[in-house]
Amino acid sequence: MYLTSLRELAIGSRLKALSDYFYQAVDEVYRASGAGIESRWFPVMRFLRDVGPTTVTEVAVAIGQTHSAVSQLADRLVEAGMVVRQRDPGDGRRSVLALTDAGERALGALGPVWLALRRGMAESLGPRMLDLLDAIDGCEQALADKPLVASVLEQRASLAREAVxxxxxxxxxxxxxxxxxxxxxxxxxxxxxxxxxxxxxxxxxxxxxxxxxxxxxxxxxxxxxxxxxxxxxxxxxxxxxxxxxxxxxxxxxxxxxxxxxxxxxxxxxxxxxxxxxxxxxxxxxxxxxxxxxxxxxxxxxxxxxxxxxxxxxxxx
Known part of the structure; x- marks a missing residue:
């Protein structure tokens, strides 16, 4: 594959392609299983179920997405009847996201599907599945310790002083x-x-x-x-x-x-x-x-x- 030859320069494109593949595959599984949600909804819905009513900002920080992306996704979930925006009981000046009964029911029926996904991924990817998860964990921690933009700009400044x-x-x-x-x-x-x-x-x-x-x-x-x-x-x-x-x-x-x-x-x-x-x-x-x-x-x-x-x- 062409992008393979570009190595680090194409890591974003390759991860995007891999992400799209997983999203599409899980969506196909959800449709075949009669599930009422989409794969992109999962992080927000699962977080709200596990934590309870939460602000968009808190959700964004927890799942590693931008405030704008989570807000747009929340709009879709509200339209689908899975999530509702409501006033925060502890602070009436702000709103929080909360699962609706329909959202609770949708997630409650997905245990067998999630089990099939875990086992199917393990069967398809073998030990590479664990390697991938460990690599993602490591990358996330490394980027938190040393942001990529700062590292690249430091290198660029150093290279600017180099001569052929x-x-x-x-x-x-x-x-x-x-x-x-x-x-x-x-x-x-x-x-x-x-x-x-x-x-x-x-x-x-x-x-x-x-x-x-x-x-x-x-x-x-x-x-x-x-x-x-x-x-x-x-x-x-x-x-x-x-x-x-x-x-x-x-x-x-x-x-x-x-x-x-x-x-x-x-x-x-x-x-x-x-x-x-x-x-x-x-x-x-x-x-x-x-x-x-x-x-x-x-x-x-x-x-x-x-x-x-x-x-x-x-x-x-």
Whole structure:
């Protein structure tokens, strides 16, 4: 499932989908059992039965929902005849929610259904049911101790002080070389056989012949990469430039490009070229600003099917 790959970034969406699934499943069970309530009514009705007449605010705090959400749900319950709003006997200035006789009767008949739900969930989910409940308990406590917004904003402030760093080849980052390049190739073109060969063994095919591979790191995360391929006789190709599209605006692409040009100069290279595609306007602009000049024709014997732009470095 796509959302699974997004991990923490999609936790709200995944929990929402899971919540909707449980609501729908329980509603279907209630309908099949002839119950007169809906699954979303359960927390409020059960709390009122267990505690007695209570204010909307107290219900909201107890079940972890907003005052507005509980108030709207209370309106529905009043319309359904399950709940009534009445003056608080102890404080006539405020109103409380109380179960009606119809609400009491509806809940009183649900014992067998709730037992079936408990056992059915245990059968369907197995030990994961207890794991899920324990995880929810733990998350609720952790979020009460350290609210999520505060934690995220602290991290964001810390990250704002970080700068992109470019580091040379490290075998520990080899999969990022493949990942970042494959990501943009699949988005804009397709992965060619030459790409796959290079991804399979970059150390032998790039580093060993005298080339270089660089990685852009942001707060320890690999967000970009590029390669300097040695063609022989002092001729080098700038290739495999890939930056995670979620980290635009940090200057990672230009820093990688500058590192590759510096490496070419250190190697006393006599010619540096690249092949690209006219659809990649942003990248072509960066290459031009760095000193690459577009040639009138594509490179003779071009490596790639996708290449329709040939550029040669002329300085500064």
């Amino acid at each position: 760093q470019v580091v040379p080849w490290d075998a520990a980052y080899a999969d990022h070389f493949r990942r970042l390049n494959q990501q943009w190739l699949e988005r804009h073109f397709r992965v060619e056989d030459l790409d796959r060969t290079l991804f399979a063994d970059p150390e032998s095919l790039v580093i060993a012949p005298g080339g270089a591979i660089f990685f852009a790191l942001y707060a320890g995360e690999v967000i970009g990469t590029c390669a300097l391929l040695h063609e022989g006789a002092g001729v080098y190709e700038l290739s495999k430039m890939g930056v995670d599209e979620n980290f635009r605006g940090l200057g990672a692409g230009r820093k990688l490009l500058d590192a590759a040009i510096a490496a070419w100069r250190e190697r006393k290279g006599v010619r540096l070229f690249l092949e690209s595609n006219s659809r990649l306007g942003r990248a072509l602009g960066m290459y031009e600003r760095a000193g690459f000049v577009r040639q009138q024709a594509i490179r003779p014997g071009s490596h790639y099917e996708r290449a329709d732009v040939y550029m040669v470095f002329e300085g500064p």
